[in-house]
Amino acid sequence: MNMNFIINPNDPYGLAPEIRARIEVGDIKIRDYVPPTDEETRAFMPGLTPVQFRLMLVSIDVTDQMVDEAIKDDDVAGITWKWATTFTRLDPMTIKLADSIGIDPSELDTLWMWAFES
Numbered sequence: 652m653n654m655n656f657i658i659n660p661n662d663p664y665g666l667a668p669e670i671r672a673r674i675e676v677g678d679i680k681i682r683d684y685v686p687p688t689d690e691e692t693r694a695f696m697p698g699l700t701p702v703q704f705r706l707m708l709v710s711i712d713v714t715d716q717m718v719d720e721a722i723k724d725d726d727v728a729g730i731t732w733k734w735a736t737t738f739t740r741l742d743p744m745t746i747k748l749a750d751s752i753g754i755d756p757s758e759l760d761t762l763w764m765w766a767f768e769s
Contacts, residue, residue, distance in 0.1 A: 690741075693760065697767050698737035707766035713752055721751035 658667040673679045687695075699707065708718065722728035728744035738745060740763055749759045 689756065689760075693740045693756075696740040696760070696763055698739050699763065699766055700737065701735065703766045703769070704738040706769065707762050710766075711754070711762065717752060718748060721748050 658670055660671075662668075670679065674681065708714075718732060722732055722744060725744070725747065728747055731738075731742065731744040735742075735744075740760075745759075749756070754762070
């Protein structure tokens with residue numbers, strides 16, 4: 652049986668003492684921590700409002716005309732650009748726009764979090 656359980660080292664309550672004892676004798680295996688992939692991290696990034704998204708673009712000198720040019724052949728991206736109430740980090744329009752203006756994924760991650768926190 653797999654269970655997720657978090658205990659503090661000196662927690663004397665509930666199952667914590669029994670779990671620590673079973674870990675010490677090797678009765679319970681603890682899996683190594685595996686950090687999330689970049690894509691998993693991006694999937695959990697907060698959405699941006701249209702104002703936050705546009706201010707992010709303005710901060711790197713990207714104009715509405717540049718966006719229109721980048722997505723001109725994609726009707727779905729055009730609708731997203733004009734009508735979205737929230738922009739998500741992994742939305743195809745976001746990825747297409749970043750690619751077309753030369754922003755690599757890690758740079759966009761940094762800009763995204765800056766825009767969210769601003």
